[in-house]
Amino acid sequence: MSPALALARTGRAEWSRIWSVRSSWIFAVVLAVVVLGFGAVIGSDAAADPSDITPGSTAWDGARFTGMFALFGILAMAVVVSTADHATGGIVPTLQWTPRRGILLAARTVVVVATTTLLGVGLVLAGATVVWSFVPHLGLPLVDGLEMAGDLGFILGSGALLGVGLGLATRSTAAALVLAIALMLVGPLLLAQLPYEWTLDVATHLPGSGALFLIFGEGPRDDMTTTSARLTLAAWGLAALVASGWRLLATDADR
Template sequence: MSTTTVLVRTGGAEWSRIWSVRSSWILAVVTAVAVVGLGTIIGYNAADEPSGAAPGVSAWDRGQATGMFALFGVLAMSVVTSTADYGTGGIVPTLQWTPRRGALLAARAGVIAATTALLGVLLVAAASVAVWTLLPELGLPAGDGTEILGGLGFVFLSGALLAVGLGLALRSTAGGLVAVIALMLVLPMLLEQLPYGWAVDLSTLMPGSGALYLIFGGGPSDDVTTTSARLTLAAWAVAALLVGGRRLLRTDADR
């Protein structure tokens, strides 16, 4: 059987596995309620402000603020779906059905990351539409939408790959969630608050700082740029996948 056929079949199986787990639906619904709900709140608050329809500000700009909520949903769903069968023991028949572990790694990382990232982008788009419904004068220019959603898509995809890599490395849902939350939220904010230059410099190297910069346009240091933030996120995602992938490829499922 060709590698392409194995990848296609394994990808289809991974897609079915994601949506056959109840936790995936719960996380998707909770994230949708949080993101679209926040977009609605932003629209209501902006409608009451004199600057709600400031020149140059579109509904996409307002909706972009919901990106952090969407990101945490993406991260949580990525960790849960990448580790679920380790907790249930389902990884053993999975490896028996797909003995080519490289194909399983590619299919699992690709399908989970693409699915969760697309979900995050769609939810931010829905939140932006909610803002526009309440403030139609802001408009929904296609150019702004492409730029903002494209940028957020990169953040979501990188974050999802990071989460999958950590999940495969730790083989624990709880451990994966703790690790990804620490890297994306706790450590960057903690280091940024310390009164030491080295701590701020270290904070800029955290993936969470890159995500925050790309979503909100600000970071722990003035030296952070869009390019450096994207490179930081991409580097962490690749490193996590290398570590997690190596454990999947080289060690037994029960170790």
């Protein structure tokens, strides 16, 4: 079988694996409730106090803030989906069916990252319509919507890639979730509060700081830029993927 055909076949299997378990549907439903719910909160607050609305803002700007909640949901879903068959021992029959580990790694990474990213972006876009329903005068300009979708697609895609990488590298749902929370939330917030220059430097180079800057426009240091934040997110995602690839290709899959 050619590599392209094997990749396509494995990709279909990975898609089926994601949506054949209850946890994926639970994640999707809970994430939808959270993102759309916060969209309603943001919209109702804006409608109740129009003076707080920044001139030139659109409903897309309000929904953009729900991207952080989408990010954590997508990150957790990517970890759980990636580690599911390691937790159950299903990785052994998976590799018997797809013995070429590079094919499995590529298919799992692409399918999980694409699926979770599209889910997150779709929910945030839906959240924008919820915001707009409360404050229709803000509008939903197409160009602004496409720009926001592109920005969030990069943020959520990088987060999902980090989740897949951590999940496959640790082969433990709990360990990967702890690392993900530390890198995306606890580490940046904690280190930024300490009165040392080096802790600010470390916080700035954590993926959570990059995500916060791209969503809210603020970070641990004033010299952060959009480019540096994007590079930080991408570098962490790729590093996690390299680590997961090494472990899958070089070690026994059931250890």
